[in-house]
Amino acid sequence: MERTAELSLIRRMLAHLAAGTTDEAPAPLRIPAAHHADPVHLERERRHLFRGAPIAAALSADLPEPGRFLALELGGVPLLLVRGADGRVRAFANACRHRGAPLAEGAGLAAGGRLRCPFHAWTYDLEGALAAIPLGEAGHAACDREQLGLRLRPCSEANGLILVRAEGDAPIDAADWLGAVATDLDALGLVGFHFFDARTTSWNANWKLLLETFLESLHVFSLHRETVHPHYFSLPMVADPIGPHLRFPVARRSLAGLRDEPERAWRLVDHATVQWYLAPNALLSATRDYALLWRFESPEPNRARVETRFYTARPVADERERKRFDDAFALQLRVTGAEDFPMQEKIQRGLDAGAAAELVVGTTEIGVVHFHETLAGLIASDARLQRDPA
Numbered sequence: 001m002e003r004t005a006e007l008s009l010i011r012r013m014l015a016h017l018a019a020g021t022t023d024e025a026p027a028p029l030r031i032p033a034a035h036h037a038d039p040v041h042l043e044r045e046r047r048h049l050f051r052g053a054p055i056a057a058a059l060s061a062d063l064p065e066p067g068r069f070l071a072l073e074l075g076g077v078p079l080l081l082v083r084g085a086d087g088r089v090r091a092f093a094n095a096c097r098h099r100g101a102p103l104a105e106g107a108g109l110a111a112g113g114r115l116r117c118p119f120h121a122w123t124y125d126l127e128g129a130l131a132a133i134p135l136g137e138a139g140h141a142a143c144d145r146e147q148l149g150l151r152l153r154p155c156s157e158a159n160g161l162i163l164v165r166a167e168g169d170a171p172i173d174a175a176d177w178l179g180a181v182a183t184d185l186d187a188l189g190l191v192g193f194h195f196f197d198a199r200t201t202s203w204n205a206n207w208k209l210l211l212e213t214f215l216e217s218l219h220v221f222s223l224h225r226e227t228v229h230p231h232y233f234s235l236p237m238v239a240d241p242i243g244p245h246l247r248f249p250v251a252r253r254s255l256a257g258l259r260d261e262p263e264r265a266w267r268l269v270d271h272a273t274v275q276w277y278l279a280p281n282a283l284l285s286a287t288r289d290y291a292l293l294w295r296f297e298s299p300e301p302n303r304a305r306v307e308t309r310f311y312t313a314r315p316v317a318d319e320r321e322r323k324r325f326d327d328a329f330a331l332q333l334r335v336t337g338a339e340d341f342p343m344q345e346k347i348q349r350g351l352d353a354g355a356a357a358e359l360v361v362g363t364t365e366i367g368v369v370h371f372h373e374t375l376a377g378l379i380a381s382d383a384r385l386q387r388d389p390a
């Protein structure tokens with residue numbers, strides 16, 4: 001983020017610490033239990049959010065050179081991101097135009113600059129055009145090969161981030177969608193980051209419950225008493241909505257010491273984990289030398305799939321540094337996997353059993369309030385657009 005924004009954030013945090021205050025939402029929020037348990041509501045989210053909104057699917061670092069690909073699913077739609085020979089990233093439906101087999105799984109480098117279907121070896125170039133039918137071509141003589149390229153999906157690479165929409169044809173206007181987040185990502189130098197490691201995990205809880213654990217630090221003193229609380233404050237929470245997104249640094253205890261330092265020496269990443277909620281279902285968190293991209297989805301109301309990708313700001317220098325990043329990633333997975341997400345699984349069991357009709361979110365949980373208001377707004381505005389395409 002820009003220097004003036006960084007300094008003003010630190011000043012705000014120090015003022016809150018001195019006064020024992022925090023940023024607050026204008027009003028508390030009641031969330032109906034059905035938002036976490038109702039298949040009809042999930043279908044709405046699938047249509048308007050997971051498939052209908054631009055999703056922060058990956059970083060530029062995931063596709064560092066032409067021929068690199070990354071397979072993923074958004075709202076259950078299998079997609080393949082590929083960096084073309086022209087350097088552009090494209091998103092394709094990950095379904096061969098012959099009989100629909102996925103062209104690739106996981107991540108890798110397309111051998112010889114070609115994507116080859118594992119079923120009958122139809123072969124596509126990196127821009128998605130059908131390049132070869134190795135056997136049985138005569139059987140497709142009636143087809144126009146020009147029409148048998150991979151189906152493009154809207155995709156935009158900007159400021160080190162790759163945005164993808166699983167459905168619809170309207171292009172993604174990244175500058176418009178990201179707003180001032182773009183400036184933050186540029187200042188972070190996200191475009192120069194390097195992929196390090198990734199995990200996919202599954203949980204018995206709605207995706208929103210899991211994502212919400214990042215959006216408030218109020219629980220740190222209690223749920224993370226032994227792990228996070230020795231290093232981070234529970235409050236203040238400082239949060240700036242940026243359109244549908246949210247920027248919210250979580251202060252390390254060392255931040256309090258900045259009071260005695262000249263402002264010119266202040267650096268936010270030295271004393272906070274800076275996080276951005278990237279609407280509708282992703283989260284980017286950055287420290288001094290690494291960043292994580294989290295993405296949350298639910299295949300069923302009370303299940304979630306979490307993608308976690310870890311990136312380093314510079315190439316890993318040696319084994320010692322590799323071990324440090326391995327440990328940092330393991331710690332992130334351990335705290336969320338042993339403390340945050342199991343708590344949400346228990347909450348989900350209660351919701352499924354009718355133990356609570358609604359969840360009550362206070363004004364100090366400003367990130368959670370923003371999150372739910374954003375989702376409601378995106379669902380409502382997209383639903384309106386789809387009813388009335390004009």
Ligand code: FES
Nearest residue numbers: 096098099117120
């Ligand atoms: S399904 Fe891909 S070549 Fe047959």
Ligand SMILES: [Fe+2]
Nearest residue numbers: 213214224340
């Ligand atoms: Fe947590």
